[in-house]
Amino acid sequence: MERIHELENKVQELYSLLEAFKKLNSDLAIQDVFENILLQMVQVVGAEAGTLWVLDQDHEEIVASAAYGPTASAILNIRLSKEEGIVGKVMSTGEAHLIEDVTKDPNWAKRVDQSSGFITRSMITVPLVAKGHSIGALQLLNKQGHSLFTKQDVNLALALANQSALALHNSQMYDDLYKMFMSVIKTLASVLDARDPYTAGHSERVAKYSVWIAQRLGLSSEECDELNKAALLHDIGKIGIPDEVLRKPTRLTNEEYEAMKQHTVIGATILSNMEPKSSMIYAIQTARSHHERLNGTGYPDRLAGNDIPLFARIVGVADTFDAMTTVRPYSKGHTFQEGAAELIRCKGTLFDPDIVDAFTTILEECHYEVERYKLPGRQKGN
Ligand SMILES: [Fe+2]
Numbered sequence: 001m002e003r004i005h006e007l008e009n010k011v012q013e014l015y016s017l018l019e020a021f022k023k024l025n026s027d028l029a030i031q032d033v034f035e036n037i038l039l040q041m042v043q044v045v046g047a048e049a050g051t052l053w054v055l056d057q058d059h060e061e062i063v064a065s066a067a068y069g070p071t072a073s074a075i076l077n078i079r080l081s082k083e084e085g086i087v088g089k090v091m092s093t094g095e096a097h098l099i100e101d102v103t104k105d106p107n108w109a110k111r112v113d114q115s116s117g118f119i120t121r122s123m124i125t126v127p128l129v130a131k132g133h134s135i136g137a138l139q140l141l142n143k144q145g146h147s148l149f150t151k152q153d154v155n156l157a158l159a160l161a162n163q164s165a166l167a168l169h170n171s172q173m174y175d176d177l178y179k180m181f182m183s184v185i186k187t188l189a190s191v192l193d194a195r196d197p198y199t200a201g202h203s204e205r206v207a208k209y210s211v212w213i214a215q216r217l218g219l220s221s222e223e224c225d226e227l228n229k230a231a232l233l234h235d236i237g238k239i240g241i242p243d244e245v246l247r248k249p250t251r252l253t254n255e256e257y258e259a260m261k262q263h264t265v266i267g268a269t270i271l272s273n274m275e276p277k278s279s280m281i282y283a284i285q286t287a288r289s290h291h292e293r294l295n296g297t298g299y300p301d302r303l304a305g306n307d308i309p310l311f312a313r314i315v316g317v318a319d320t321f322d323a324m325t326t327v328r329p330y331s332k333g334h335t336f337q338e339g340a341a342e343l344i345r346c347k348g349t350l351f352d353p354d355i356v357d358a359f360t361t362i363l364e365e366c367h368y369e370v371e372r373y374k375l376p377g378r379q380k381g382n
Helices: 002-024 030-045 085-093 110-116 151-194 202-216 221-232 236-240 254-261 263-272 277-289 310-325 336-345 353-365
Strands: 047-056 061-068 079-081 097-099 123-130 133-143
Touching: 030 047, 030 061, 030 133, 030 151, 047 085, 061 085, 061 133, 079 085, 085 097, 085 123, 085 133, 097 151, 123 151, 133 151, 151 202, 151 221, 151 236, 202 221, 202 310, 202 353, 221 277, 221 310, 236 263, 254 263, 263 277, 277 310, 310 336, 310 353, 336 353
Parallel strands: none
Antiparallel strands: 047 061, 047 133, 061 079, 097 123, 123 133
């Protein structure tokens, strides 16, 4: 309990920090920040092509994180070792570099040109320095109009780089904070699941299924991220359910069942205590309403139809499916095919038909091998 309390505090702390950062940066999607910085630089200095290199601290490599020009797609995501080439040198010394004739420079990392097919004549490389550390470098290739880059161009690039480095630093911090926040949410969910050996991994699986469904229904990636968070926390209220009820191997008495149902209300209350409230709206709704059923027979509010929030309807389907298909004290667990058949049987009465259709289509498409199902083109938060 103590550990859960600590984690709750941590979540709250991180949320406040995230919100503070959101206000600081109007444009926080880190890839957008990379591309904006590069584009501005290319346009202002007048270059044919450019690359934004960013230090990947985890791998100690420098990554081409944004590229502009005719061979941008070939350059993007190329990785250099920390000391490699002109970029490595500029980042380690923190000094800008101007080369009029690139091919005569011994520091030139030839493999970049060879793999992209781009012929570099003239090049400026400036470091991106934030809080005294090189966090990347900007490289501009070939002055437009066939002339060569001058010292003046370097000074202009340096002035812009100083501004950009700060924006980049803030975005990276926001990104790190977001990752940390999500990992604390996941830890919180897994600590909760670990209280009952039969529900290990339950919250993660429910979140995974929910996001699959949402994507299939055409929800935006921001909505999917919110849903992921809400689904991970849907059973958080079980913190308030005594062990003897939560872990009881035999059937619950009516009284115990009534107590168990309270996890929805307790969950909503816990989440509504987190600040800022606005960022927990979906998680609160989902915790409270994921046991509501389409025909009004669910709990705690006996909501029906579209009065049940969409995320709660999605999590309700994912939650039921996972409960059916995992081993519990009172059930040996159904197969995925049986679970899907049961959802279809209750489609329109207990569950939203569109949500059941989306999920059962996914299950069919992956031949019920859910471990092998991959979301098309998504990564964040999962
Ligand atoms: Fe639940």
